[in-house]
Amino acid sequence: MAKVDHGRKIARRLLSCAIFGCSLLLSGCWDNHELEDLAFVTVIGLDVAPGNNLRITYQYLTPPAEDPRKGNTGKTPLTTTFLVPSFGSAPMIAATTTDRLITAQQVKALVISEELAHREDILPFLDGMVRERAYRRDVLLVTSLDSARAFMRANRSKLGSNTLTYIENMRHQHLYTGMFPEVTLNDFLIASETTDQLGLMGLAAIASKPKPPEKSVVAEGQELPGSIQKKGGDNGLQFSGAAVYQGGRDIGRLTGQEVRCVLLLRGDIGTFSQTVMDPFRPGMHDTLQVFQVIPPSIHPTLRRGRLSYRIDVNLYGALSSETSKVDYVQTLTSQKKLREAFETMMESDVSKLLRRSQTEFRGDVCQLDRALRWRFWTEDDWKRFNYTKHFEMARFDVRFHLHLKEFGKQRYFVGR
Amino acid sequence: MIRDGHISPRQVTAILTIIVLGKGLDSAILILVHWGHGAAELLLLVAEGLIAGAILLLLPLHKAQDKNLADVINDTFGRWIGSVICSLLFILLMADITINLEMDMQQIRMVFLPMTPTQVVLIVALMAMVIPAYYGIEVLGRTNLIMVLLLLGIAAILVPMTIPMMDLSKIAPVLGPGPWTLLKEGVLHVGFFGEYLTVLMLRPYVRDYESYRKSVVTAMIICLTVGFVAMLDMQLVFPYPTDDHLFFPFVEMARILYFGRFIQHVEALFALTWLAVALARLSLLVYILSLLAASMTASTNFRRFIPLLAACIYYGALMIPSLPMALDLRDIWLEKRGFPVLATIIVATIVVGHWKARTAQKDGPSDAGAGSGSGSRGQAQPQPRQPAAHGSG
Numbered sequence: 001m002a003k004v005d006h007g008r009k010i011a012r013r014l015l016s017c018a019i020f021g022c023s024l025l026l027s028g029c030w031d032n033h034e035l036e037d038l039a040f041v042t043v044i045g046l047d048v049a050p051g052n053n054l055r056i057t058y059q060y061l062t063p064p065a066e067d068p069r070k071g072n073t074g075k076t077p078l079t080t081t082f083l084v085p086s087f088g089s090a091p092m093i094a095a096t097t098t099d100r101l102i103t104a105q106q107v108k109a110l111v112i113s114e115e116l117a118h119r120e121d122i123l124p125f126l127d128g129m130v131r132e133r134a135y136r137r138d139v140l141l142v143t144s145l146d147s148a149r150a151f152m153r154a155n156r157s158k159l160g161s162n163t164l165t166y167i168e169n170m171r172h173q174h175l176y177t178g179m180f181p182e183v184t185l186n187d188f189l190i191a192s193e194t195t196d197q198l199g200l201m202g203l204a205a206i207a208s209k210p211k212p213p214e215k216s217v218v219a220e221g222q223e224l225p226g227s228i229q230k231k232g233g234d235n236g237l238q239f240s241g242a243a244v245y246q247g248g249r250d251i252g253r254l255t256g257q258e259v260r261c262v263l264l265l266r267g268d269i270g271t272f273s274q275t276v277m278d279p280f281r282p283g284m285h286d287t288l289q290v291f292q293v294i295p296p297s298i299h300p301t302l303r304r305g306r307l308s309y310r311i312d313v314n315l316y317g318a319l320s321s322e323t324s325k326v327d328y329v330q331t332l333t334s335q336k337k338l339r340e341a342f343e344t345m346m347e348s349d350v351s352k353l354l355r356r357s358q359t360e361f362r363g364d365v366c367q368l369d370r371a372l373r374w375r376f377w378t379e380d381d382w383k384r385f386n387y388t389k390h391f392e393m394a395r396f397d398v399r400f401h402l403h404l405k406e407f408g409k410q411r412y413f414v415g416r
Numbered sequence: 417m418i419r420d421g422h423i424s425p426r427q428v429t430a431i432l433t434i435i436v437l438g439k440g441l442d443s444a445i446l447i448l449v450h451w452g453h454g455a456a457e458l459l460l461l462v463a464e465g466l467i468a469g470a471i472l473l474l475l476p477l478h479k480a481q482d483k484n485l486a487d488v489i490n491d492t493f494g495r496w497i498g499s500v501i502c503s504l505l506f507i508l509l510m511a512d513i514t515i516n517l518e519m520d521m522q523q524i525r526m527v528f529l530p531m532t533p534t535q536v537v538l539i540v541a542l543m544a545m546v547i548p549a550y551y552g553i554e555v556l557g558r559t560n561l562i563m564v565l566l567l568l569g570i571a572a573i574l575v576p577m578t579i580p581m582m583d584l585s586k587i588a589p590v591l592g593p594g595p596w597t598l599l600k601e602g603v604l605h606v607g608f609f610g611e612y613l614t615v616l617m618l619r620p621y622v623r624d625y626e627s628y629r630k631s632v633v634t635a636m637i638i639c640l641t642v643g644f645v646a647m648l649d650m651q652l653v654f655p656y657p658t659d660d661h662l663f664f665p666f667v668e669m670a671r672i673l674y675f676g677r678f679i680q681h682v683e684a685l686f687a688l689t690w691l692a693v694a695l696a697r698l699s700l701l702v703y704i705l706s707l708l709a710a711s712m713t714a715s716t717n718f719r720r721f722i723p724l725l726a727a728c729i730y731y732g733a734l735m736i737p738s739l740p741m742a743l744d745l746r747d748i749w750l751e752k753r754g755f756p757v758l759a760t761i762i763v764a765t766i767v768v769g770h771w772k773a774r775t776a777q778k779d780g781p782s783d784a785g786a787g788s789g790s791g792s793r794g795q796a797q798p799q800p801r802q803p804a805a806h807g808s809g
Binding site: 138381 | 658
């Protein structure tokens with residue numbers, strides 16, 4: 001009896017060891033790679049190449065070369081460009097130049113040159129990304145007006161951000177400027193796969209050389225990246241506006257101000273500052289800090305086969321600066337005038353954008369379909385409705401409501 | 417009666433919850449998305465509701481503590497027909513485990529071990545399944561109690577984390593493919609929740625019928641609720657048809673969680689939990705399969721069947737060439753074409769079993785032995801606790 005018990009004890013211990021061994025093996029402890037043996041690709045660029053090929057650029061994370069303490073001023077980021085027959089074969093070709101194991105687990109952005117997006121359907125390239133296990137669906141997508149390889153090489157922050165953190169920080173800038181949409185691979189694919197929406201992708205470019213002649217700036221966000229007037233600064237790149245995609249093809253551009261309008265209608269904007277022409281003293285500019293706290297109220301109606309939208313955008317505002325020296329703080333009638341000037345300007349901008357979307361892009365860039373889609377009972381009903389056709393003929397009644405609540409720390413303008 | 421230990425009602429709830437919910441975390445869930453379109457969670461409610469109703473009707477036939485599902489079927493239909501029915505259930509369960517193993521294995525390879533040969537992953541996973549099954553119901557019960565807490569805990573963490581990614585405006589047409597299609601597909605996909613039947617094999621290991629029934633109902637409510645929330649969560653993050661295009665939607669959902677530069681790859685948390693739950697679930701299914709084999713052969717020792725069954729599962733899983741094929745096999749063969757078999761067995765057992773129980777009740781309490789047994793009076797006979805039989809037969 002004692003022998004049997006002893007045998008059972010041994011058997012149980014062996015089984016326990018086997019279970020422990022299984023857990024180690026299944027958690028991948030047998031094919032690990034040391035950190036120093038890996039090469040992390042952080043940004044990928046896609047450019048046009050002759051034939052059915054693709055010119056692909058990898059930017060690697062190089063912590064010693066991009067040490068923020070050294071200022072990161074002189075050295076270009078480590079990038080490599082090569083010609084590949086397909087997106088999937090790129091890592092293999094890249095591996096011929098490095099002894100390290102190339103991994104895409106830290107890829108944060110995909111830069112696609114506008115030329116490529118005009119010429120070819122980019123969805124097959126994106127398919128190559130989502131099929132591969134290493135890529136995540138939160139990779140930021142950017143369309144570059146310049147070639148992707150030139151764009152990536154120009155990414156040098158003088159303030160000390162390395163190439164990776166620069167891109168990561170830029171993706172959140174829409175929360176403060178509203179001029180650049182944060183579109184990830186996942187967002188883009190969802191928009192492409194629904195077929196009722198047009199996809200957007202952030203637009204970026206290298207600041208153009210030589211500098212464009214300085215001209216009067218009416219309002220921010222009216223220019224495309226690359227032609228925004230500036231001298232010096234942190235980085236030679238400019239992020240503003242968006243490229244519009246139908247399926248996988250680039251069909252047009254939106255300016256930074258138009259992107260703001262899109263994000264306002266989607267309820268995706270945090271805050272932004274908006275310059276308004278002064279209602280009392282034309283030629284003078286006032287600046288409002290605008291906050292979107294609640295998403296817009298969008299009411300679609302369908303009468304006699306015609307779609308119409310009533311869109312109410314509620315915003316909160318704070319007076320940031322004024323050059324007109326009008327007393328907006330104490331005088332309610334002046335405030336009303338300023339509010340109306342802002343609302344009229346935004347309503348006009350949004351209406352122009354929607355008209356452009358209907359006539360030029362022939363599709364919905366603002367995802368207004370979401371306000372309508374859930375009202376249909378079945379998927380078939382929705383497909384039969386043919387949203388895009390109705391959108392092209394739709395009428396819009398857009399109303400902005402600005403609640404001017406704050407005026408900063410100053411009661412009267414300086415020098416009153 | 418097959419000799420093994422006893423488990424508490426709470427452990428029954430845990431076992432059933434792991435068996436049903438665990439499946440939702442692999443690619444099998446795509447079958448509900450594919451046929452339910454934007455109303456995948458409604459399809460889940462229809463299919464799961466139907467099978468839950470059937471189980472609730474089957475439960476009163478299991479009032480006697482000494483009889484599991486195979487015994488009840490044998491008592492209800494007689495030895496010959498009972499053996500045929502049990503063989504069919506055995507084949508269905510074997511195919512189900514094999515297909516599930518293939519799906520889980522593909523997910524293991526995708527998340528953890530892309531370079532490891534299939535056979536190695538398969539053998540290691542099989543060992544992790546077989547060893548706990550060999551230890552028996554008490555070990556499985558205790559393990560699954562921990563697993564269900566882990567699963568629900570991780571779900572309670574991950575679901576709120578996905579809230580920023582959710583967009584209520586992504587809600588698709590509420591009825592998806594339409595009410596009639598939903599109903600039809602719901603009926604056809606009752607087999608998706610066929611694992612509920614396995615709980616009827618566990619009856620001999622719970623002493624009290626009332627607490628057994630309550631624990632089954634509790635598990636059903638948990639599974640329905642969590643399944644509905646999980647499907648809705650997925651729809652709001654990956655609206656249809658994007659979710660239909662993914663192989664591993666929950667892994668993808670965990671992979672897009674982002675908390676800034678220093679906290680990334682949160683999917684590891686999900687992946688490790690899923691791995692533990694998936695293996696615990698498969699282990700339970702192997703245990704049930706060995707119980708079924710022992711019941712069919714009137715053996716009191718289920719352990720002797722485990723190595724053979726493991727070998728069959730191993731070769732069965734190797735025969736499935738790819739994940740899409742595993743999905744098709746499950747969808748077309750197990751659910752749609754297996755539905756008439758499963759439905760006939762369930763309906764026939766419910767009708768004949770209840771009819772026999774009623775007849776026995778009319779004939780007098782002394783004859784009430786078949787089918788519902790002594791439980792026809794609503795009282796389970798106290799059974800002496802059997803010692804766990806290690807190596808005995």
